[in-house]
Amino acid sequence: xxxxxxxxPSPTGYLHIGGVRTALFNWxxxxxxxxxxxxxxxxxxxxxxxxEALAPILHGLKWVGLEWDEGPxxxxxxxxxxQSQRLDRYQAAVRHLLECGAAYRDFATPDExxxxxxxxxxxxxxxxxxxxxxxxxxxxxxxxxxxxxxxVVRLLMPREGQFVLHDLIRGxxxxxxxxxxxxxxxxxxxxxxxxxxxxxxDHDMRISHVIRAxxxxxxxxxxxxxxxxxxxxxxxxxxxxxxxxxxSKTKLSKRKLEKYLKNRDFAQLMEHGQSxxxxxxxxxxxxxxxxxxxxxxxxxxxxxxxLVNYLLLLGWSLDDKTEDFTRExxxxxxxxxxxxxxxxxxxxxxxxxxxTRSMQRLxxxxxxxxxxxxxxxxxxxxxxxxxxxxxxxxxxxxxxxxRVKVAGDILDFDDFFRPDSALVFDEPTLDKRLRKPAGAxxxxxxxxxxxxxxxxxxxxxxxxxxxxxVEENGIKIGDIVHAVRVAITGKAVGFGLFDTxxxxxxxxxxxxxxxxxxxxx
RNA sequence: GGCCCCGUCGUCUAGCGGUCUAGGACACCGGCCUUUCACGCCGGUAACACGGGUUCGAGUCCCGUCGGGGUCACCA
Numbered sequence: 001x002x003x004x005x006x007x008x009p010s011p012t013g014y015l016h017i018g019g020v021r022t023a024l025f026n027w028x029x030x031x032x033x034x035x036x037x038x039x040x041x042x043x044x045x046x047x048x049x050x051x052e053a054l055a056p057i058l059h060g061l062k063w064v065g066l067e068w069d070e071g072p073x074x075x076x077x078x079x080x081x082x083q084s085q086r087l088d089r090y091q092a093a094v095r096h097l098l099e100c101g102a103a104y105r106d107f108a109t110p111d112e113x114x115x116x117x118x119x120x121x122x123x124x125x126x127x128x129x130x131x132x133x134x135x136x137x138x139x140x141x142x143x144x145x146x147x148x149x150x151x152v153v154r155l156l157m158p159r160e161g162q163f164v165l166h167d168l169i170r171g172x173x174x175x176x177x178x179x180x181x182x183x184x185x186x187x188x189x190x191x192x193x194x195x196x197x198x199x200x201x202d203h204d205m206r207i208s209h210v211i212r213a214x215x216x217x218x219x220x221x222x223x224x225x226x227x228x229x230x231x232x233x234x235x236x237x238x239x240x241x242x243x244x245x246x247x248s249k250t251k252l253s254k255r256k257l258e259k260y261l262k263n264r265d266f267a268q269l270m271e272h273g274q275s276x277x278x279x280x281x282x283x284x285x286x287x288x289x290x291x292x293x294x295x296x297x298x299x300x301x302x303x304x305x306x307l308v309n310y311l312l313l314l315g316w317s318l319d320d321k322t323e324d325f326t327r328e329x330x331x332x333x334x335x336x337x338x339x340x341x342x343x344x345x346x347x348x349x350x351x352x353x354x355x356t357r358s359m360q361r362l363x364x365x366x367x368x369x370x371x372x373x374x375x376x377x378x379x380x381x382x383x384x385x386x387x388x389x390x391x392x393x394x395x396x397x398x399x400x401x402x403r404v405k406v407a408g409d410i411l412d413f414d415d416f417f418r419p420d421s422a423l424v425f426d427e428p429t430l431d432k433r434l435r436k437p438a439g440a441x442x443x444x445x446x447x448x449x450x451x452x453x454x455x456x457x458x459x460x461x462x463x464x465x466x467x468x469x470v471e472e473n474g475i476k477i478g479d480i481v482h483a484v485r486v487a488i489t490g491k492a493v494g495f496g497l498f499d500t501x502x503x504x505x506x507x508x509x510x511x512x513x514x515x516x517x518x519x520x521x
Numbered sequence: 522g523g524c525c526c527c528g529u530c531g532u533c534u535a536g537c538g539g540u541c542u543a544g545g546a547c548a549c550c551g552g553c554c555u556u557u558c559a560c561g562c563c564g565g566u567a568a569c570a571c572g573g574g575u576u577c578g579a580g581u582c583c584c585g586u587c588g589g590g591g592u593c594a595c596c597a
Contacts, residue, residue, distance in 0.1 A: 320535035
């Protein structure tokens with residue numbers, strides 16, 4: 001029998017980082033074993049704009065390269081893949097459950113239920129529904145309906161005994177049937193609830209392995225109960241530990257951004273992202289720009305492979321040393337047996353380390369292609385880019401080395417893309433390197449004159465020129481280098497000065513020095 | 522609170538009874554390199570939650586305690 005896994009998000013409008021990891025593990029497990037990965041939409045809640053709320057999720061999955069074999073957009077033999085379109089299947093299942101005595105019609109009102117709950121709590125015992133408004137016969141039902149009551153369908157859960165779940169990740173888990181309430185599976189209006197829908201769909205879609213987050217572990221009893229009473233064969237279950245908050249073991253949540261910002265690394269990540277977003281002119285809100293959401297990383301310029309590699313190691317490992325995996329290697333090595341049981345907290349510093357490495361490994365040409373859209377978005381390069389853009393950016397990227405960790409970091413080197421006359425100077429640095437030190441300006445003038453003679457204008461020539469300049473004038477190299485840097489880039493830090501000069505070229509370098517001298521005069 | 526799950530450096534983890542005076546990675550600290558920054562190189566600090574067993578021998582098995590988390594909806 002073929003291995004089939006699924007990822008079943010509900011259309012919430014964003015793709016959670018923990019969700020991607022769940023999807024990744026499902027995808028790896030199925031695709032690494034010649035199986036299928038199915039995407040199903042849990043929209044039993046039937047909200048209005050499913051398509052709109054779904055788009056970011058589909059987009060995010062595609063961005064990280066988790067393509068689905070069956071599901072929205074691609075279809076498949078077990079469709080439809082939207083739960084909102086499968087109501088007839090659920091209703092048939094409810095009928096079956098009712099007929100075989102595994103479910104019953106219940107006419108309790110929410111208030112009555114609440115009263116029972118409170119009474120139980122007051123008495124200090126766990127709440128167990130009395131089944132007082134259960135209709136055992138049609139006559140019962142008619143009588144209760146005549147009182148104006150609305151009927152729902154509940155599962156008739158066993159109140160004794162237990163079952164053993166052979167969880168692929170957690171091993172044997174014993175669960176008392178009675179630990180589950182008589183869960184509602186169908187509302188008075190005929191609509192069905194998630195747990196019923198999942199069971200029916202997992203069966204209809206021939207899901208062989210249900211790999212999902214740990215929070216579903218305690219729901220498994222009622223689902224197993226339905227599988228059995230519906231006469232379906234049971235899939236295998238594997239419950240993943242969830243992705244936890246930075247520096248804690250609590251489940252990572254999109255809504256706790258404020259709290260996470262107190263974590264130094266997380267705050268740094270956010271600040272890094274925001275500074276890029278600002279220069280990109282993006283309108284950011286906590287809803288769209290949040291490191292808990294996958295979209296954040298795309299906007300800032302992370303490589304999807306780096307994110308995936310990091311996420312893979314969050315709860316899974318191959319051995320005691322291997323950290324870098326290509327997609328093929330992941331597929332070959334991934335196994336549920338090596339998934340950890342304890343939650344793993346999200347560490348953005350480590351993610352950045354993976355990102356930095358991925359970026360360095362990326363061929364220069366691809367790095368250029370990655371970075372140009374950011375320059376365009378920031379208005380530093382016209383659309384479409386002139387044909388000399390690629391070689392120019394390529395030289396900058398080469399000289400920048402790993403200073404460009406995420407694509408958006410290219411914006412740190414905006415000075416290369418601004419006209420000489422529009423260069424913005426960092427005032428404190430101007431003071432420190434040009435205005436304050438005695439003779440700094442005169443030295444710079446002298447250096448400029450020497451620069452005007454250099455031919456060809458290349459890093460090695462510039463370097464030897466500088467060294468002899470330093471010697472002739474009896475100064476230290478730092479005395480001239482910093483002044484030149486701020487003059488031609490406007491900044492205190494940047495990459496190698498000779499590379500910078502060469503990239504800018506003789507004319508522009510001289511023009512910038514002239515302007516800096518003018519400004520500081 | 523009931524039920525369930527989990528517990529090795531700050532973080533991610535290796536460890537499936539002896540080779541563990543516990544290994545790797547990220548972070549951190551110190552040094553080197555150096556025209557700044559980044560990188561790189563060298564070195565360092567740092568963990569088996571606790572208590573009982575079992576065993577010749579326990580990070581590894583069992584029990585308890587403590588701690589952390591999840592879940593208890595006509596949400597998914």
